Amino acid sequence: MILVLVEHDRGVLAPASFEALTFARAFDCEVHAITLGAPADELAPYLGAYGATAVHQAHHDLLVDYGPDASADALVSLVATLKPGALMATGTDRGNEVLAHVAARLDAPFVANVTGENLDASADRWELTRIRWGGSLHERATITADVRLLTVALHAVEPTPAPAPAVATPMPFTPTIDPSAAITIVRDRVKREVGQTLATASVVVGGGRGVGSAEGFEPLEALARELGGVVGCSRAVTNNGWRNHTDQVGQTGTRIGADVYLACGISGAIQHWVGASGAKCIIAINTDAAANMVTKADYAVIGDLHEIVPAITAAIRSRRGV
Amino acid sequence: MRVLVCIKRVPAPGARINVTEDGLAVDTTNLGFTTSPHEECALEAGLQLVEEHGGSATALTLGPPEAEEQLRYAASLGVTDAALIPTDGTDWDPQRTARAIGHVIAELEAVGGEFDVILFGNESADSGGFQVGVRVARALGRPMITGAKGLTMDGTTARVQREIDGTQEVYELRLPAIIGVKEGINLPRYPTMKGRLASRKLGVQIHEAVGEPGGQRMVQLVSPPEQESRLVVLGAGPAAADKVVDLLAERGLL
Ligand SMILES: Cc1cc2nc3c(=O)[nH]c(=O)nc-3n(C[C@H](O)[C@H](O)[C@H](O)COP(=O)(O)OP(=O)(O)OC[C@H]3O[C@@H](n4cnc5c(N)ncnc54)[C@H](O)[C@@H]3O)c2cc1C
Numbered sequence: 001m002i003l004v005l006v007e008h009d010r011g012v013l014a015p016a017s018f019e020a021l022t023f024a025r026a027f028d029c030e031v032h033a034i035t036l037g038a039p040a041d042e043l044a045p046y047l048g049a050y051g052a053t054a055v056h057q058a059h060h061d062l063l064v065d066y067g068p069d070a071s072a073d074a075l076v077s078l079v080a081t082l083k084p085g086a087l088m089a090t091g092t093d094r095g096n097e098v099l100a101h102v103a104a105r106l107d108a109p110f111v112a113n114v115t116g117e118n119l120d121a122s123a124d125r126w127e128l129t130r131i132r133w134g135g136s137l138h139e140r141a142t143i144t145a146d147v148r149l150l151t152v153a154l155h156a157v158e159p160t161p162a163p164a165p166a167v168a169t170p171m172p173f174t175p176t177i178d179p180s181a182a183i184t185i186v187r188d189r190v191k192r193e194v195g196q197t198l199a200t201a202s203v204v205v206g207g208g209r210g211v212g213s214a215e216g217f218e219p220l221e222a223l224a225r226e227l228g229g230v231v232g233c234s235r236a237v238t239n240n241g242w243r244n245h246t247d248q249v250g251q252t253g254t255r256i257g258a259d260v261y262l263a264c265g266i267s268g269a270i271q272h273w274v275g276a277s278g279a280k281c282i283i284a285i286n287t288d289a290a291a292n293m294v295t296k297a298d299y300a301v302i303g304d305l306h307e308i309v310p311a312i313t314a315a316i317r318s319r320r321g322v
Numbered sequence: 323m324r325v326l327v328c329i330k331r332v333p334a335p336g337a338r339i340n341v342t343e344d345g346l347a348v349d350t351t352n353l354g355f356t357t358s359p360h361e362e363c364a365l366e367a368g369l370q371l372v373e374e375h376g377g378s379a380t381a382l383t384l385g386p387p388e389a390e391e392q393l394r395y396a397a398s399l400g401v402t403d404a405a406l407i408p409t410d411g412t413d414w415d416p417q418r419t420a421r422a423i424g425h426v427i428a429e430l431e432a433v434g435g436e437f438d439v440i441l442f443g444n445e446s447a448d449s450g451g452f453q454v455g456v457r458v459a460r461a462l463g464r465p466m467i468t469g470a471k472g473l474t475m476d477g478t479t480a481r482v483q484r485e486i487d488g489t490q491e492v493y494e495l496r497l498p499a500i501i502g503v504k505e506g507i508n509l510p511r512y513p514t515m516k517g518r519l520a521s522r523k524l525g526v527q528i529h530e531a532v533g534e535p536g537g538q539r540m541v542q543l544v545s546p547p548e549q550e551s552r553l554v555v556l557g558a559g560p561a562a563a564d565k566v567v568d569l570l571a572e573r574g575l576l
Contacts, residue, residue, distance in 0.1 A: 009489065066491075068467070093486050096445075097468050100453035104460035109417060109537030112445075112452045127541065132450055137339050137348070139449075140541040151452075190490045197488075203575060227575055235359070238509075245506030251447065252359045252505040259573055262566075269336055271447075281573065283566060289555070292337040298552055299569060303559040311560035315567045316576060 001030045003056075003082060005075065005089040005098065006047060009066070011039035013046065016090035016152075018159035021050035023114075023152045024088055025162060027121055032056060033168060034078060036071050037063040044168045051162035056082075057172045062179065065189060066094060072101030074175035079106075079147055086148040095151045108145045113153035131156070134251035134274045155278075196230050197254075198247060203229025204258040204279065206249055208272075209236040210265020210286065210305055217243065219309045220264060226316050232256065234266050250275035262312075264305040268293025285309065323377035323475070325368040326430070326437040328423060328455070329361040329396065331389040332448045338545070345542040347413070348448070357392045360443030364503040366510040367473055368441050369400045375475060378402050380430065380437075384422055386411035390526055397521035398513035404526045405430060413449065417536025420457035426529040427462065438497045439480060444468050444504045459500040467493045468502030 002024045007014035024031045033052035035043055037059070044055045056078055062070040075098065079087055087102065089095035091113045103110035113131045115138070120127040125144045131153050132139050143150070198204065205224040207217055217231060224231050232249040233242070249256055251271040261279035266272060268284070268291055276282065277296075284297035285305045294300045301308055333348050334356045340349040357365070368379045380403040381396035383389045393404040407422050414422075431437060442455030452468075459466030472483030480495045484504070495501070513521070556565040570576055 009487070014487070069465075093469055096452035097456070100456035100468075101460075101466075103453060104420075104457045107417070109415070110451075110453055111538055113450060129544075132448060132543070133335075133339060134447075134450065136546070137341070138544040138546055140544065142539045142541060144537040144539075189492075191488060227570065238506075241509055245509075248506070260570065260575060267337075270338055281569070283556075283569065295551060295553060296549065299554050299556050299566075301556050301558065301562040301566060303562075307560045308563060311563035312566050315563045316570070319567060319571070319576065 001032055001082065001084045002027055002086045002088060003079070003084040004031060004033050004052065005087065005095065006033050006035045006040065006043060006055075007090045007092060007095055008035065008040045008043060010037075011042065013043055014090060014092060015159070016092055016095070016154055018050050019154070019157045020088050020090050020095075020152045021047065021052060022159050023116055023157045025051045026116065026119060027086070029085065032082070032084070034058065034075065036074055037065075039064070041170065041172075044170050048166045048168035049161045050159070051166055052168040053166045054171050055168040057170055058175045059172055060175055060177055062177050068097050068101045070177050071098045072105055073177040075102050076105050077175040077177075078173070084147060086150060089151050091151040091153040091156070099149050099151055103149050106147065106149075108147060108149055109143050110149040111141055111143050112151050113156075114150045115153050115156040134271065136251070136270045136274050196228075198230055198232055198249070198256060199254050200257070201230040202259045203227040204232045204249070204256050204261045205229055206232040206234070206261060206263045206266055206276070207237060207305075208234040208264065208266030209240075211237065211242070214242040216306070219306070219313065223262070223309055223313045226313050229258070232261075234269075234272050263293050263297065264309055266293050267291050268296060323371055323375040323439065324435060324437045325371050325377065325379040326382060326427065326440045327361070327364050327368040327379060327396070327401070328382050328440065328442045329365065329392055330358045330383060330443070330446045330448075331355050331385045331392045332358045332446065338548075341543045341545055345544070346540070348543065355388070355391065357395060358443050358447040359505045360445065360447070360503055362510045363505050363507050364441040364443050365396055365399060365401065366508045367470075367503055368439070369511070370508065371439060371473075371475060372400070377438075380405065382423065382426065382430075383407070384414070384419055384531065385409060393526055394521045394524055395513070397524040398517040399511055400517065404524055405529055406526050407529050407531045409531060413540050415536045415538045415540070416451040416453045417457065417538070418533045420454045420461065421533030422531040423454065424458045424461040425532045427458065429529060436498055439475070440464075440498070440500045442500065442502045444502045455500055455502045462500070464498050464500050465495040466500040466502070467495060470501050470503045471507050473501065473503070473507065
């Protein structure tokens with residue numbers, strides 16, 4: 001049996017949980033889900049649709065809100081009774097955090113960010129593919145353990161409902177959580193007002209070192225406003241202090257999923273590309289026709305961004321008759 | 323305040339990552355090396371704590387002997403002590419790495435006293451295992467939180483702020499504590515000339531790596547297939563602006 005940790009925030013399901021459930025079905029054995037905290041009880045029907053035949057519902061005062069220690073304790077206590085062949089979670093910040101805590105408690109291996117490719121679970125030692133460098137490099141890895149701990153890399157598996165939906169039988173239980181072990185205590189949680197974010201904006205106007213200065217971003221801001229989009233940037237820009245890190249696209253920044261990404265004065269290093277490649281259409285603006293950002297883009301304009309970006313804004317305005 | 327920052331030496335590839343012929347490592351011919359970005363920020367956070375509360379910062383790394391370069395870089399920023407756990411340069415699994423680091427931290431503390439704060443990067447840039455810091459924390463019996471985007475300290479408590487999917491969380495950890503830092507928590511400083519000179523004099527303590535391999539093994543590294551070029555050059559200079567606007571219009575963005 002494979003146990004899948006379902007990620008949620010006070011009962012609001014993280015969509016990546018469906019990716020993890022879909023991934024778990026590839027192993028051709030029974031799939032159980034686990035939800036932590038009573039607010040998640042109502043999720044059971046959705047989990048059945050993705051193939052979970054049972055959902056273990058952990059109820060405990062310390063599980064009302066997320067916390068890595070209490071979550072890991074709850075998982076360890078269920079793993080001890082069920083002895084699943086594997087415990088899987090989403091490859092999100094929380095998923096990777098919780099499984100690391102479980103792995104530390106069990107002193108067991110934990111393979112982070114596995115993709116759906118070339119799984120071989122025919123022997124005791126499973127062979128898997130995982131991502132490195134934020135997805136720029138793949139690794140074939142083996143894991144040898146009684147309970148294999150894995151997370152499923154984000155967007156690596158297409159979430160698909162089970163061909164024959166199951167009825168996920170709710171199985172409430174009270175885990176053993178050492179209150180003193182819950183040493184990381186949440187003091188405060190605020191859901192921030194989210195308008196357009198870099199991750200969700202439909203248009204991102206990105207600027208790199210070629211922009212030249214903090215003030216140099218004003219024309220990019222103007223273009224982004226015109227298109228109802230947001231401004232992004234490369235790490236060279238954040239390292240120079242021209243923009244805040246919240247604007248950084250890439251491996252250690254944000255992955256964008258825009259309809260259009262205009263990459264201005266960005267060379268397209270692999271760590272930037274990994275955050276940009278989720279955009280459906282990439283238009284590069286660069287003086288260097290051989291830059292990686294240009295050769296990998298869908299479209300390119302060769303030349304000085306300081307001339308081209310304002311010209312695009314002006315052309316939009318004139319087409320709108322303003 | 324005694325602060326320890328655990329850092330990792332990683333290659334700094336440009337347009338692509340090439341793999342050696344045997345598939346067991348990144349081909350680093352012609353590549354420079356750097357400190358993994360989250361750890362650059364961990365170093366900065368550690369130095370700021372020392373500036374604010376007094377004490378000293380130590381840097382520790384497990385890696386090939388050449389990782390001394392990253393320790394010296396840390397010293398050029400203000401770290402005053404450094405510990406290197408040399409490996410044979412091959413890829414170590416996370417359990418083994420954590421065991422070796424935990425062991426050396428215990429050695430350092432036996433001599434110099436407990437570290438109030440131990441900082442790690444949230445995940446290393448290259449292998450991205452998301453777990454070494456958490457394992458070390460468990461072994462040492464200390465509270466641990468990852469993803470730190472803000473950090474303040476008052477006497478006995480560390481307040482860590484982080485953001486996950488638009489929700490801001492604040493955690494309080496009793497000291498001594500271990501914290502995984504994410505890029506963006508601060509803007510790392512650059513070395514000063516004085517710092518560079520001081521870093522040459524840094525004595526790097528060498529510690530033997532103690533720790534059995536764990537249950538995860540790397541078999542092979544594989545570059546994902548390169549996409550076929552699909553580039554259409556729209557033109558050169560501002561004259562091409564109209565064609566860009568055509569594309570935007572086609573996509574309904576006007
Ligand atoms: C572990 C690791 C993680 C990293 N994570 C990230 C990350 O998350 N995000 C990220 O972006 N980077 C990341 N980097 C850094 C990355 O490797 C590059 O250094 C960085 O992306 C370069 O930024 P850039 O393209 O703006 O600058 P450069 O590489 O210097 O490129 C500038 C480009 O601007 C062009 N240009 C110059 N002037 C003009 C002009 N007037 N008009 C038009 N074009 C012009 C040049 O031709 C060039 O192509 C990471 C690096 C490492 C080692």
